[in-house]
Amino acid sequence: MKLVTYSRMGSISVGILTGDALIDIPSAWPGPNPPRSIRQILTRGPSCLAKLAELAGSADIFTPLDSVKLLAPIPRPTKVIALAGNYSEHIKEAGRALGLSDSPRETTVPRPFIMPPTVVTGPDEQIPWPAYSEQVDYEIELAIVIGKSAKCIKPGDAPDVVAGYTIVNDVSARSVTFTKERAKRPWDEFYDWLNGKWSDGFLPMGPYLLTKDEVENVQNLEMTLKVNGRVRQQANTSQMIYSVADTVSFLSHIMTLEPGDVIATGTPAGVAMATGEFLQPGDNIECTIEKLGTLKNTLGPHPEKFYEPLG
DSSP states (O other): OEEEEEEETTEEEEEEEETTEEEEHHHHOSSSSOOOSHHHHHHHOHHHHHHHHHHHHHOOOOEEGGGSEEEOSSSSOSOEEEEESOBHHHHHHTGGGGTOOOOOGGGOOOEEEEEOGGGEEOTTOEEOOOTTOSEEEOOEEEEEEEOSOBSSOOGGGHHHHEEEEEEEEOOEEESOOOOTTOOOOTTHHHHHHHHTTOSTTOEEEEEEEEEGGGOSOTTSOEEEEEETTEEEEEEEGGGBSSOHHHHHHHHHHHSOBOTTOEEEOOOOSOOHHHHSOOOOTTOEEEEEETTTEEEEEEEOOOOSSOOOTTO
16 A cells, blocks of 8 residues: 555644545544554554555545645654665765765674654755755755564564655755864764754655555565656665664664654665755756656755854
8 A cells, every 4th residue: 555644724633545536544444443643553553554555445435636736755753863874886876075984794794874854844845954064965865664663672573563655855955064163082073973964854755655565575665766867776676785674673772663653764865965965956856766756846046155163
């Protein structure tokens, strides 16, 4: 199933996408207390998903897709976790500037970092240009959506806790401008890189959550990012250093994973940090992953004034 969060006439609802229309779940739900968000669906577990599958096959009332606005499937995740350096070619082109090694996976571990929920925005939304950086980059990534709580699980059990998948664009501000007078300290460049990930609207997500039963092999999905129609990134999820199962298992040993948590699995080669071709105001970015559709966004204008937050 393709689950969507959408707005229509000022109200936010949740639906099942079927071609060029959708089924509004609260309206079609048989009985009281319908789920009103994808997180509620996931929290209710497999029985709720099974009931929705029945609805998808029996519903006779549909809402035209062109009459609604799709939002991020999980507009405010409980947690957003992202992996740095999960594709070898990306590490070779850019990661070494951050001190990352492209050592074999047997001698390293995944490198996760947390992002605030306010980074999330939806399909077709304008990405705000932050006032603290003059360079904005793109990063297509497969995102995992967790379906049930998990703690200290093995990789072989990871598929059981995954609800499905969606697309994210891990937009990044490079050359972050803080006060020019600060004293240099160890790890400054790493934290500047991290701060460049956290701007509002810097994680477009969508267009839908595809349930895992419709993805035969998540480690063999083609992925492409285009800027103004020109291919900038092209890869396959088979090139990940740490698979979806490895990633979920590793993270579950660090923290409790909960329904609705989103895990971005890293980006392949081709980012602007390596090529020097940074995004410009008005650029159209399209992220396509096999089976998961296309996520489209436009970069907003420069701010009226760039500033140094501590200057």
